[in-house]
Amino acid sequence: MSNRNYFFYGLFTLLFVVQSVGCQTAGRQTDFIDAAIQRADDDQHGFIQLCLPVGDRRIVAGPSKIERVQRPMPPAARAFDNLYFVGNHWTHAWAITTSDGIIILDAMDNDSDAQHIIAAGLIELGLDPKTIKYVIVSHGHSDHYGGTRYLQEVSGARIVMGEIDWQMIEAKKTFTPKPNRAAPPDRDIAVVPGDSIRLGDTRVELFSSPGHTLGTISPVFTVFDQGRPHRAMLWGGSSFNFGSSRPEQLDAYIDSTRRAIDYVRREGVDILLSNHAIYDRSIDKLSAISATPDMPNPFILGSEAVSNTLQVMDYCAQATAEKWLQTHPKNPKAKQGAL
Numbered sequence: 001m002s003n004r005n006y007f008f009y010g011l012f013t014l015l016f017v018v019q020s021v022g023c024q025t026a027g028r029q030t031d032f033i034d035a036a037i038q039r040a041d042d043d044q045h046g047f048i049q050l051c052l053p054v055g056d057r058r059i060v061a062g063p064s065k066i067e068r069v070q071r072p073m074p075p076a077a078r079a080f081d082n083l084y085f086v087g088n089h090w091t092h093a094w095a096i097t098t099s100d101g102i103i104i105l106d107a108m109d110n111d112s113d114a115q116h117i118i119a120a121g122l123i124e125l126g127l128d129p130k131t132i133k134y135v136i137v138s139h140g141h142s143d144h145y146g147g148t149r150y151l152q153e154v155s156g157a158r159i160v161m162g163e164i165d166w167q168m169i170e171a172k173k174t175f176t177p178k179p180n181r182a183a184p185p186d187r188d189i190a191v192v193p194g195d196s197i198r199l200g201d202t203r204v205e206l207f208s209s210p211g212h213t214l215g216t217i218s219p220v221f222t223v224f225d226q227g228r229p230h231r232a233m234l235w236g237g238s239s240f241n242f243g244s245s246r247p248e249q250l251d252a253y254i255d256s257t258r259r260a261i262d263y264v265r266r267e268g269v270d271i272l273l274s275n276h277a278i279y280d281r282s283i284d285k286l287s288a289i290s291a292t293p294d295m296p297n298p299f300i301l302g303s304e305a306v307s308n309t310l311q312v313m314d315y316c317a318q319a320t321a322e323k324w325l326q327t328h329p330k331n332p333k334a335k336q337g338a339l
C-alpha cells in the first residue's frame, strides 16, 4: 500500500471506531433510560426528572424554578407525629421535634424565607422557633443554607454541614452575593462520614452521599406514624448540575446511590424524602393527607420501593454519564437545571 493509501485506511478505521463507540454509548444511554422509565412506572417520587438532561422525549420536564417559586404557598403541615413540612413549591425545610427541642433539616433560600416560611410555619403549627437547637444543612448550596443566619439569630441553633462543603462555601466567600440570597453561615459543626447528631430522645444519622456536591449528607432518622416507628432518609442533593467537566462527581453520585440501596435494605429505611418537592412530591402527599386524614400515610412506601427509587436515580446518573462520554470534552459544562 502507498503512503496515501495507508493514510486513508487509517482514517477510515479511526472513523469506524469513533462511530461504533458513539453508537455503543448512545445504545447504553437508551438502555439506562429504558431501565429508569420502567422502574419509575410505579414510583411515588419524581426522581425520574434526573434523566431530563439526557434529552429523551419520553421524560417530560416539570414546572421551572420560577414557576414553582411563584405558585401559591402550600400550608405548613404535619407529615408524621414528629415531622413537619415548611416550604414552598421550589424548596423546603423539615422540622423534627424531639424531647429537647427542634432539629431543622435545610434552611431554604434566604432570611426572608427563614422568617416568613420556616419560623412563621412553625408558629402556625404550634411550635416555637426559639427552641430550634440544630439546623442540619444537606449541602453547601444557597437554596439550602440561605436561611441559617436568621434561624441562628432567633434560636442560637448550631449549624451542621459536611466538612467538605464548609470548605467549598468558604472558598467562595469572596463572591458577590446574588440578590435575595443570604451570605453563607460561619463555620460551625463540621461532620464527616459516620457522624450523627443527637438531641434529647432523637438521633439523626448523617449518611454520606457525595455527588451533587462532594460533601452532601443525607439525614436518616426515626419518624412515628400514630405511634408506630418508621425510618426516613432525606436525599441531600439530587441534580447533576455540576456539569460534564466534573465526571468524577457523577461517579461519586452513582457510588452513593449504590451504598444507599445497601443501607436502606439493611436498616429498613421505608421513607424517602427530599428538600425539593418536585422529587419527593411532599406537597401532593400532604394535601392528600389533609383531604383524607384516615388514609394510610402516603410517605410510607417500604424499603423495596425506596431502593427502587434510588435505582431510578442510579440509572439516570449512568445515562447522563454515557451522554457526557459522547459530548466530552467539547462540552465542558452541560447546561442543566440548577437544583
Ligand SMILES: [Zn+2]
Pocket (backbone or CB within 6 Å): 139, 141, 212, 237, 238, 339
Ligand atoms: Zn444543590
